[in-house]
Amino acid sequence: MIFLPYLGIILSLKFTLHNTDGAARAGALQTDRGEVPTPIFMPVGTQGAVKAIEPRELREVGARILLGNTYHLCLRPGTDLIERAGGLHRFIGWDHPILTDSGGYQVFSLSDLRGIDPDGVNFKSHLDGSVHRFTPESVVDIQRSLGSDVMMVLDECAPYPCDEEYASRSNDLTVRWADRCRSRMEQTAPLYGASQSLFAIVQGSVYPGIRQASARALVAMDFEGYAIGGLSVGEPVEAMYAITELCTGILPEAKPRYLMGVGTPQNILESIARGVDMFDCVMPTRNGRNATFFTRKGKINIRNARFATDLAPIDEACECYACRTFSRAYLRHLFKSQEILGLQLATIHNLSFYLWLTAEARKAICEKRFAPWQKSILSELVPEVGEDE
């Protein structure tokens, strides 16, 4: 009975397509916690924090939506505490949209997997070895507790390489689980007064036939958005682009498309060109903490001796706090001296760069000049000169 009042809003996520340019799309996701312009890059807040950056700084660098990891948050600090805190947004001090993954990816990659069965999956926590079970229903329940604006279905992310038979069986399971997630969602209600939507995940490894079947089956179930999973897991980049293009060709125009875990600036632009709207990746934050800065002229590793006396900013054209305030020589000094401030400034800069990139892509799409803009940007970015790692 308590669920009935919410039946009307479970499909309340609105996605508006403002412009297209070829297959590239400029749109906006409307959530109860604000609008997200697309294409958009989502910084990754695995454990309820984006590493080395404050929530107020995430706004400053242009973040509009964060990604949270269901697997990590459910193990620590646990959903009980997050519910008591009034949901994930209040707990982590971020009032804007959050997308949570289902935990499937981490169960299959991080935990000690104890067995998968048609009903769900048993695993041991990578933290303390405790045994847990995820089912399609339980991951929806967890995401209800978290209160994310966009929830993801439980999927099996097949490893790469995997044979066609495995990929097919795995995808069948993912499709059945998606349906069960959707049912669970319809039977439950958001806890914090803001509606939550549910995205399905297209799987099928690098097999076009399985990907097609996957996408069609999920589209027939009419989800509020669609992710393309199981890419950027080791396959050749051309396979990634081909599968992405195949999927976006099937997915409905009116729904947002999210390419999970991708990627480099080049990967993101090529995927926008193929009709993807949303991205997440640890690359800008992780590489930043490893002294690698993304710039409009390619990546640089600030530890390189050639920056020792370079008093120019990381990227002349960048307007972030790090570039407005500090020199390459100073940032190199911070990394050489193992100062935490170096990690902070690298994170601010790299996220600014990624969010600048998707914002500029959006402008170019709206102005029907995406292809030439992309070509011009890529000619500067690739080959990624100055990469020293």
Place this chain on the structure above:
Amino acid sequence: MIFLPYLGIILSLKFTLHNTDGAARAGALQTDRGEVPTPIFMPVGTQGAVKAIEPRELREVGARILLGNTYHLCLRPGTDLIERAGGLHRFIGWDHPILTDSGGYQVFSLSDLRGIDPDGVNFKSHLDGSVHRFTPESVVDIQRSLGSDVMMVLDECAPYPCDEEYASRSNDLTVRWADRCRSRMEQTAPLYGASQSLFAIVQGSVYPGIRQASARALVAMDFEGYAIGGLSVGEPVEAMYAITELCTGILPEAKPRYLMGVGTPQNILESIARGVDMFDCVMPTRNGRNATFFTRKGKINIRNARFATDLAPIDEACECYACRTFSRAYLRHLFKSQEILGLQLATIHNLSFYLWLTAEARKAICEKRFAPWQKSILSELVPEVGEDE
């Protein structure tokens, strides 16, 4: 010849005493880069960065002057680069006053000491074993290169315990070196258009006779300010207070007094009560990175299990970003999860607390209620309830 135009400004630091309450003093240091109200706590930026906090955040938490370490900066990144960058302020992105120590303390505590002679001291870098020499003249030159607003004389900080004869000889050396630093300063000029002042350092271990002689000799040389060094090095806290009181009783009213490397909130209040104006200590930043938060009700270690579900802020009365935005439970989660954001927020909070403490002390002095205010604050702070370390 180039030095002559500056002779008129080498004593240009102005210290204004606004109010006293007993021995406690409320004043202000005027530098070319801004005014510093006293009593004041100076965050420590050892290697050209205060650990885990951005310069703009230092302003936000109330910092008015930073401490930089000559020894560290001279070894890495070196004065050549800092001169090329236009001085330390520009290099580190901090436009406000900086005080630099002389490096003496680190030479005697950090480096592999190779020998002290009447002219100076040879040491091996703790970073790479390279051999260096500090003389009274060279440390003034280095501080000219750094461009700090307040420079310190080269001193020998005697270890504790040390016998009276050692303390006496060591202090004689420090006094002679102070005179040479002063001469060098008068022969040289600031490099970046802002005047620099020089503080002497009273030494003499815990021996009242030597401390008196030290203070009197240095006062006779008429420095622009006076530090009390060689305390907080292991001596009983009552000895520290007694020596501090002895020194401030001799030092001129019209000059600022700086108690080096002190200390706990209680130490700071007790020393303000004895006439000290300036403090520096790594305690708020270092303890913060170790999960210890200072609050108006004493210290807490946020890792303690009793904070696991505590949704209150660290300190209800604190107005810092961390306390306005996050709960104890969240901060505990960050530390348990080894998130860098925990270090950032602890640093913001603890520095806010220290700077609140000295600002409140100033107000209390101006309103002639320092003693009752101090008593009331200390009754909450000490014994430091909730300390779990």
